[in-house]
Amino acid sequence: MKFKIAIIGTGNVAWHLAPALEEAGHTITEVYGRSPKAVASITNRLYTADDKRDLDFSASKAEIFILAVSDDAIGYIADEVILPDESILVHTSGSVHLDVLGYSSASYTGIFYPLQTFSKDRNIAFEEVPFLLESEDQATLQKLKKLAKTLSHLQYTIKSKDRLALHVAAVFASNFSNHMLRLSEDIMARQGLEFEILKPLIIETISKSLELGARNAQTGPAVREDLNTLDLHHQFLNYNEQMAEIYRLISQDIIDCN
């Protein structure tokens, strides 16, 4: 089943999703954004899509409208956008409730949330991206499943409440893990040491964690309650109060979790 789809937004998700949808055989009719440059940067990656600068889509041939904008803007744009009859409006956010689309001119609404981290300078293998889908209308939900299936072999139907929990869990697993690597990079750089030295450790840590479960995989001074080492590390970090506090709080939580 092939769809005509309009993309509203020009961020990282739109950047990756629009060409992937085209690649899967769908037609991207328009890409909307406030910045002509940002819109062109995406339509230049597509065969047929029109650049669109206003939110009047009444003449659009699209059936599905994908809102891929920042969480804060979803409600605002949903209220403003003018859509043709029988159109489906979905957003791609992990946190925003389906209800926020309730006042839009769409006939049907839904969620089409790709659970992945998107950066412009990194390709995404969409076949492995879980799509989390929601709609109160069964026919719409079926269409979203069919659409997701053309991109990925992983689809889940999930309620807004569970999607929020899942997004919080994803922030810990992804954004916060990445920030731990960021702080590690900073410590190494400050000391003039190559971050490269740590890569085998990081790869083994994550592989082990995914295989045994993080609870069973934990090692290090906190889980051993090696208080001398914890104290030595905390002292080492006295050049940065916030990092020292992160060290203390996470170490305490590792101790308390065991």
Add this chain to the structure above:
Amino acid sequence: MKFKIAIIGTGNVAWHLAPALEEAGHTITEVYGRSPKAVASITNRLYTADDKRDLDFSASKAEIFILAVSDDAIGYIADEVILPDESILVHTSGSVHLDVLGYSSASYTGIFYPLQTFSKDRNIAFEEVPFLLESEDQATLQKLKKLAKTLSHLQYTIKSKDRLALHVAAVFASNFSNHMLRLSEDIMARQGLEFEILKPLIIETISKSLELGARNAQTGPAVREDLNTLDLHHQFLNYNEQMAEIYRLISQDIIDCN
């Protein structure tokens, strides 16, 4: 160059290191530990090593003595152990200064620190483990390099001060990243959701971070300063005060780092 080596300690490092050293052609003469069961659990993995219950190694044929015990115990055991003439005593810790071996009966001292996370129920590919080496005696350092080379293609000579910094960085990159996955597991389990859903995200996050650098790879609500979502997530975590505080502190640090 093949060595005769005694292992002092029966933890995760000894468990993995002793068979790997034997596999590389060295002879393990003795394994020391306080618990007969723990000692046997390691010597049963070896061809020739004797079980040892006391610290009098004066009759040992070993040339290198590897102290693989908890950080807190290193100084105590180094002071107590009786070693033959011309013996080298090394410890395997990331945090403990070389000086702590200074009062031992060893002729030479050093550090032989494998930078990896060791759990008993997970095999280690030692070829990929960076060995961080230190000694004030050049001949000893050369021997430690030769020993490390028989196990791994990664060896680094590193001063105690840098080793401490590196160990703090390793705790962030490994133990703390793993704890972020642990908290993520807990959120999913509490909601009755399969952790499996998050695995593609985690694999992509770490792959991307190692390729682009964590600073460039960051995504999510904190780096976007999406305050509504941060607030929603913080509220969601109100069932666990410590987790809510971790969420707040790390999100703040992501914002401050950018």
